[in-house]
Amino acid sequence: MWSNTVSVAFYPMIPSIMSIFEQGSVPPVATDPRIQALTGWLTQPLGKPPENLKPASSDASFRRYFRVWCDGETYIAMDAPPPMEDVRPFMKIARLMQDAGVSTPTVHAADEDNGFLLLDDFGSENYLDRLDEASADRLYGDAMDSLARLQAGVDTGSCGLPDYDETLLRNEMNLFRDWFLGKLLGLPSDPDRDQCLERTWRLLVASALEQPRVCVHRDYHSRNLMVTSVDNPGILDFQDAVIGPVTYDLVSLLRDCYVAWPPARVRQWAADYHGLIKQHGIETGSLAEFLRWFDLMGIQRHLKAIGIFSRLKLRDGKNGYLKDIPRTLSYVMSVGQDYPELAEFLDLLREQVLDRAGAVLGAPA
Numbered sequence: 001m002w003s004n005t006v007s008v009a010f011y012p013m014i015p016s017i018m019s020i021f022e023q024g025s026v027p028p029v030a031t032d033p034r035i036q037a038l039t040g041w042l043t044q045p046l047g048k049p050p051e052n053l054k055p056a057s058s059d060a061s062f063r064r065y066f067r068v069w070c071d072g073e074t075y076i077a078m079d080a081p082p083p084m085e086d087v088r089p090f091m092k093i094a095r096l097m098q099d100a101g102v103s104t105p106t107v108h109a110a111d112e113d114n115g116f117l118l119l120d121d122f123g124s125e126n127y128l129d130r131l132d133e134a135s136a137d138r139l140y141g142d143a144m145d146s147l148a149r150l151q152a153g154v155d156t157g158s159c160g161l162p163d164y165d166e167t168l169l170r171n172e173m174n175l176f177r178d179w180f181l182g183k184l185l186g187l188p189s190d191p192d193r194d195q196c197l198e199r200t201w202r203l204l205v206a207s208a209l210e211q212p213r214v215c216v217h218r219d220y221h222s223r224n225l226m227v228t229s230v231d232n233p234g235i236l237d238f239q240d241a242v243i244g245p246v247t248y249d250l251v252s253l254l255r256d257c258y259v260a261w262p263p264a265r266v267r268q269w270a271a272d273y274h275g276l277i278k279q280h281g282i283e284t285g286s287l288a289e290f291l292r293w294f295d296l297m298g299i300q301r302h303l304k305a306i307g308i309f310s311r312l313k314l315r316d317g318k319n320g321y322l323k324d325i326p327r328t329l330s331y332v333m334s335v336g337q338d339y340p341e342l343a344e345f346l347d348l349l350r351e352q353v354l355d356r357a358g359a360v361l362g363a364p365a
Contacts, residue, residue, distance in 0.1 A: 037116075038116055041114070045109030046068075050069060051070055052068075053068050053077070056124070064079045065079070066079065067121060074121045075121050076120065077119070078116065080115040082113070082114070087110060087112055087117050089241075091117070094107060096161075096215075097238060100154050101149040102146045102231075103146070103234050105120040105121075106120045107119060122226035122234030123228065125226065126226050127222035127225040127226075130227050136261065136265075139232075143225055143253055144272070144273050144276060145276070147220065150215055150249075151246065152281060156214065161243050162243070163242065166209065172303075172307070173204065173300060174307070175311060176303040177194075179311040179314065180309075180310040184313065184314060185357060185360055187352065187356070196345060200345040204296055205300075207293055207297065208293075211245035211293050211297075212246045212283040213243050213246070215243060216241060216243065216248045217238050217249050218240045218252075220250075220252045220253050221252045222258055224238075245297055247290065247294040251298040252301060254266045255298045255302070257305050257324050258327075270290070270291060271287060274287050305328050306329060308321075310322075325357070
């Protein structure tokens with residue numbers, strides 16, 4: 001029934017296409033040719049038109065996901081419009097991660113040229129939906145087990161993934177400077193502030209680059225981890241994976257931009273993970289060194305995230321991420337206070353940023 005790759009330039013119109021969609025759940029076909037083309041293509045791998053198709057989710061990129069019903073089964077259809085998106089990295093990395101023993105969606109059919117995939121359905125409950133005081137240890141335990149398998153199971157020398165190098169690290173932090181400070185907050189150019197940022201970037205880059213190198217998912221957080229009954233969690237949104245710092249995905253998980261836990265609990269989870277990956281044969285350094293890497297990596301990531309949230313608002317019209325900036329900025333302030341070498345940067349945030357951010361975001365930052 002399934003073919004590994006299906007590439008077709010034209011998909012015939014299905015006369016009853018509008019009956020597939022719930023009223024108001026998606027734009028009319030006449031104004032959304034991508035939905036028309038996707039639905040037409042699905043008849044090939046499914047062997048007939050889907051019985052139903054509803055929006056499943058969207059993300060911070062141009063990709064969209066639809067849940068597909070056919071013969072009592074459900075699947076997920078990805079719409080990744082070229083040239084903005086490319087499904088090939090998703091397909092490559094899905095296989096790479098499955099070979100490492102972690103759960104990613106099987107690609108049942110693909111049209112790489114037009115940006116359509118038919119995938120396993122991991123359900124509709126992500127970690128953010130299920131995390132609470134009672135479930136956190138179990139869910140994070142599963143996620144850390146999967147992460148350890150990923151880090152131990154991908155050969156960094158032969159996998160062909162790009163390096164998380166200094167240029168990429170700096171470009172990410174510059175999103176904070178350009179999109180958050182400059183465009184969202186409207187701070188005028190200031191050579192003294194730029195020099196402070198440069199000293200901070202240099203410190204954070206050095207910490208990242210001195211860490212052991214592993215496969216890095218890059219968005220290993222509660223919205224991309226699905227709660228599954230077998231091989232929990234189901235892992236999504238991994239197409240930007242790189243080879244980079246050992247603590248990056250761990251801090252994405254434990255200091256999530258969308259949910260916060262008491263610092264002592266986060267630190268214990270991080271210490272537990274340090275012991276876990278040693279058992280997998282991964283070089284970790286001492287616990288004290290690992291926790292320093294973890295903290296500074298988190299600051300780098302959170303600066304990037306604040307910049308991305310700002311860009312999503314200003315460039316893409318996606319306002320929903322602004323509410324996550326105060327939590328993310330609070331990580332930077334609270335973690336940074338433990339490192340005297342970040343005192344100058346924290347002073348800059350207190351003097352120039354926090355009050356202005358509170359006013360712009362409509363809540364204390």
